[in-house]
Amino acid sequence: MLGITDMKQEIREILDNTALTHEQAMMNLSAVPLNYVEFFETTKEFRELEAAGCLCTMNEGNVTYAPRYILPDYEKLLREGCSFLRLGPARTLEDAIMNLEIMYRFVPSVTHYPVYLGSVDKMLEPFIEDEEDAYRQIRRFLIFLDRTIPDSYCHMNLGPEATKAGRMIVEIQTELQNAIPSITLLYDPAITPDDFAAACAECALRCAKPSFANDREYKKIYPVPYGIASCYNALPVAGGAFTLSRIVLARLAPKAKDSEHFINELLPHAVQELCGYIEQKITFLVEETHFFKSNFLVTEGFLKLDNFVGMVGMVGLNECVNILMEKDGVPGTYGHSESADLLGRKIMDRLKAEVESFTSKFCAVNGNHFVLHAQVGIADDYDISPGTRIAIGSEIPLHEHLTHCGKFHPYFNSGVGDIFPFDETADRNPDAIVDLIKGGFAQGMRYFSTYSSDADVIRITGYLVKKSDIVKLDNGIAVNQANAMWGLGEVKNSHILDRKVRSFAG
Amino acid sequence: MSAGQNAALVARIIHHSVVDGPGNRAAVFLQGCNYHCSYCHNPETISVCCGCGTCVSMCPAGAISISDGRVIWDDEACTGCDTCIHVCPHLSSPRVRRLTAEQVMEEIRGDIPFIRGITVSGGECTLQRDFLVDLFTLAKEHKLTALLDSNGSYDYMADAELMNLCDGVMLDVKAFDTAVHKELTGRGSEPVIENARKLMAAGKLTEIRTVIVPGVLPSEETIAGIADVLKEFPGYETLRYKLIAYRNLGVREPYNTLFRSPSPEEMQDLKAFAEQKGFRNIVVI
Numbered sequence: 001m002l003g004i005t006d007m008k009q010e011i012r013e014i015l016d017n018t019a020l021t022h023e024q025a026m027m028n029l030s031a032v033p034l035n036y037v038e039f040f041e042t043t044k045e046f047r048e049l050e051a052a053g054c055l056c057t058m059n060e061g062n063v064t065y066a067p068r069y070i071l072p073d074y075e076k077l078l079r080e081g082c083s084f085l086r087l088g089p090a091r092t093l094e095d096a097i098m099n100l101e102i103m104y105r106f107v108p109s110v111t112h113y114p115v116y117l118g119s120v121d122k123m124l125e126p127f128i129e130d131e132e133d134a135y136r137q138i139r140r141f142l143i144f145l146d147r148t149i150p151d152s153y154c155h156m157n158l159g160p161e162a163t164k165a166g167r168m169i170v171e172i173q174t175e176l177q178n179a180i181p182s183i184t185l186l187y188d189p190a191i192t193p194d195d196f197a198a199a200c201a202e203c204a205l206r207c208a209k210p211s212f213a214n215d216r217e218y219k220k221i222y223p224v225p226y227g228i229a230s231c232y233n234a235l236p237v238a239g240g241a242f243t244l245s246r247i248v249l250a251r252l253a254p255k256a257k258d259s260e261h262f263i264n265e266l267l268p269h270a271v272q273e274l275c276g277y278i279e280q281k282i283t284f285l286v287e288e289t290h291f292f293k294s295n296f297l298v299t300e301g302f303l304k305l306d307n308f309v310g311m312v313g314m315v316g317l318n319e320c321v322n323i324l325m326e327k328d329g330v331p332g333t334y335g336h337s338e339s340a341d342l343l344g345r346k347i348m349d350r351l352k353a354e355v356e357s358f359t360s361k362f363c364a365v366n367g368n369h370f371v372l373h374a375q376v377g378i379a380d381d382y383d384i385s386p387g388t389r390i391a392i393g394s395e396i397p398l399h400e401h402l403t404h405c406g407k408f409h410p411y412f413n414s415g416v417g418d419i420f421p422f423d424e425t426a427d428r429n430p431d432a433i434v435d436l437i438k439g440g441f442a443q444g445m446r447y448f449s450t451y452s453s454d455a456d457v458i459r460i461t462g463y464l465v466k467k468s469d470i471v472k473l474d475n476g477i478a479v480n481q482a483n484a485m486w487g488l489g490e491v492k493n494s495h496i497l498d499r500k501v502r503s504f505a506g
Numbered sequence: 507m508s509a510g511q512n513a514a515l516v517a518r519i520i521h522h523s524v525v526d527g528p529g530n531r532a533a534v535f536l537q538g539c540n541y542h543c544s545y546c547h548n549p550e551t552i553s554v555c556c557g558c559g560t561c562v563s564m565c566p567a568g569a570i571s572i573s574d575g576r577v578i579w580d581d582e583a584c585t586g587c588d589t590c591i592h593v594c595p596h597l598s599s600p601r602v603r604r605l606t607a608e609q610v611m612e613e614i615r616g617d618i619p620f621i622r623g624i625t626v627s628g629g630e631c632t633l634q635r636d637f638l639v640d641l642f643t644l645a646k647e648h649k650l651t652a653l654l655d656s657n658g659s660y661d662y663m664a665d666a667e668l669m670n671l672c673d674g675v676m677l678d679v680k681a682f683d684t685a686v687h688k689e690l691t692g693r694g695s696e697p698v699i700e701n702a703r704k705l706m707a708a709g710k711l712t713e714i715r716t717v718i719v720p721g722v723l724p725s726e727e728t729i730a731g732i733a734d735v736l737k738e739f740p741g742y743e744t745l746r747y748k749l750i751a752y753r754n755l756g757v758r759e760p761y762n763t764l765f766r767s768p769s770p771e772e773m774q775d776l777k778a779f780a781e782q783k784g785f786r787n788i789v790v791i
Contacts, residue, residue, distance in 0.1 A: 397521065398521070398522055398620075399521055399522060399616050399617045399619075399620045400616060402620060403616060403619075425524050425525065426524060428524065428525075428789070428791065429524040429525075429528075429529070429530075431528060431529040431530075432522070432524040432529050432530035432531075433530075434529070435529045435530035435620060435621060435622050436522075436530055436620050438620075439619035439620030439621070440619075440620070442619055443619055
């Protein structure tokens with residue numbers, strides 16, 4: 001157990017760090033004591049697996065007093081107002097933007113900032129009258145978001161329909177070059193016009209957003225509307241996720257005798273321990289802490305308890321498969337051999353079945369089951385690939401890679417994604433990017449991100465940073481964006497800048 | 507003969523290309539050309555290998571051999587160093603495969619969900635016309651569009667079988683003036699201009715492309731000339747005109763030191779000139 005000397009040391013490091021803004025220091029300080037207290041007992045097996053790094057609580061500790069990802073029903077806010085915030089229904093574009101700006105300030109989530117901003121294009125569209133005036137207001141709104149929500153886990157949704165507001169947002173983003181917010185186009189080739197999809201692809205090449213989510217697949221998952229929040233998490237609107245804990249397959253695999261031992265014994269045992277822990281944590285959050293009892297978002301119906309799910313994350317399938325192939329004495333590596341990919345699918349089949357076999361008291365929106373998530377990694381993962389991604393440095397030819405994504409993305413109902421940077425050949429033909437996305441989505445791919453190799457705003461693993469901010473942080477200079485610090489860690493530890501840049505020139 | 511049986515000499519297959527027509531496309535480059543342009547950026551595609559064997563001993567990877575007067579290339583052993591094409595005295599390459607349309611389709615099978623079509627380029631692709639018919643027949647079965655990237659020497663519209671399968675031609679107009687065209691390519695410009703007119707009338711002209719070599723080719727005269735020919739047709743304004751800046755990458759000696767690349771300003775001036783002539787869809791690369 002950590003003691004007071006450790007706490008003093010932790011606090012001191014935060015106080016002395018010149019690369020933190022005041023707000024960032026405050027938030028870091030608020031997390032310190034939570035590492036020193038426990039309010040529920042975990043099992044010995046869980047603690048052993050956690051100590052070995054095979055299970056991981058994502059720095060949440062055991063004390064969770066607000067849901068990790070919150071997707072409020074902002075449409076209700078515009079329609080009805082909010083009594084706690086003393087806001088009436090929106091009648092003009094100015095009202096709509098102000099109501100949103102105010103409510104965003106009160107949406108916690110794990111980062112203490114909102115990780116979901118809503119389908120902003122659809123919400124603003126009915127209020128657009130004078131287009132020039134709307135453009136000016138939306139531009140200011142986007143600058144306001146970037147400066148006051150200094151965290152790029154905050155996520156705006158667009159589409160699938162093209163709207164005037166959506167087109168304006170895309171055009172303004174290209175000009176502003178901000179890392180915040182992250183944006184996803186909920187994309188359905190049957191609904192989204194090709195020219196809007198191409199405008200989004202062009203914007204993405206310039207500033208790494210929007211990403212494209214497979215709307216046709218995601219809207220089948222929950223009986224209520226979904227949104228994309230945080231990195232790329234697909235979650236029910238007017239709900240979200242209580243918590244996310246993860247299994248690190250790359251660290252569990254070395255303990256196996258062979259792949260059969262892994263799939264039939266180690267994996268099911270670890271997943272059941274993880275699910276048991278998540279259930280305990282949710283029980284504590286819901287039944288003991290204040291959020292679901294008294295927070296206005298819940299009491300006024302912007303959030304419903306039944307629309308929250310527990311998320312089971314996984315990372316490192318790439319490394320796990322390679323370790324087990326070697327133990328089995330079979331040649332081949334993940335992404336490069338059919339037998340390795342087959343083993344990858346056997347592992348995923350078992351993982352999914354184990355998660356689905358666990359029944360929770362909560363998560364009514366998902367039939368009382370937790371939801372599988374391809375986690376993007378945390379800054380101190382060394383040589384562990386996010387989710388089911390093929391390792392950086394081992395990428396395969398573009399079309400084969402997208403086909404590979406199509407095989408592994410369908411396992412993840414609460415989010416997965418792959419990233420494909422392009423060189424300047426793509427800039428002249430964003431239609432080609434749209435062709436790739438259409439092909440990928442038709443093969444089962446769920447989420448596609450891109451950026452141009454010479455852009456300042458790039459995607460780290462699931463979130464965006466400005467390369468110029470990373471350079472400042474590396475020199476001990478504070479930047480406004482809180483999670484740029486994670487970006488620096490990833491750049492140093494996970495070869496992010498070495499990701500294969502694709503070219504259309506052959 | 508059933509579709510897919512006519513073999514062609516294939517220099518290269520690119521699985522995703524953004525510069526060979528609209529959207530993402532597979533591009534197939536055929537070996538052999540009836541022009542001999544000095545500025546050609548892939549001169550190793552001009553001639554069909556004559557089996558002289560010069561490249562065999564020069565290959566550092568030992569990937570080329572000769573048997574019965576035929577040069578054989580080992581794809582697996584090849585490191586792609588390009589020594590063979592640099593030493594070839596005949597503007598050819600040993601890295602050419604004889605493939606049927608079915609074999610080409612098999613190679614791009616995995617690309618089909620991600621591409622909207624196939625473009626065949628060269629060399630001059632129409633020299634292997636029977637293969638094109640086979641390939642485009644198969645392309646249509648997969649609902650892919652089929653484009654030709656061609657030098658204008660072939661009488662396209664006289665070949666109904668091919669043109670019923672082909673969605674359009676991206677036509678090189680290297681020079682409008684026939685003497686200039688002849689000096690550059692070895693042939694006059696008349697068939698090219700006539701093809702531009704006939705393809706436009708038939709709705710099969712996808713794109714005009716002109717390579718800009720300052721001080722060597724009269725680019726303005728070419729743009730103005732082709733504008734005059736096409737302006738009587740509907741769709742003339744929206745026709746894509748691609749102005750390609752000459753680059754010495756890949757160009758053979760001694761030409762690679764004789765020509766210079768146009769500056770970005772020169773390219774913008776030409777773009778403005780083309781706009782003046784009524785083109786509205788101009789791409790500068």
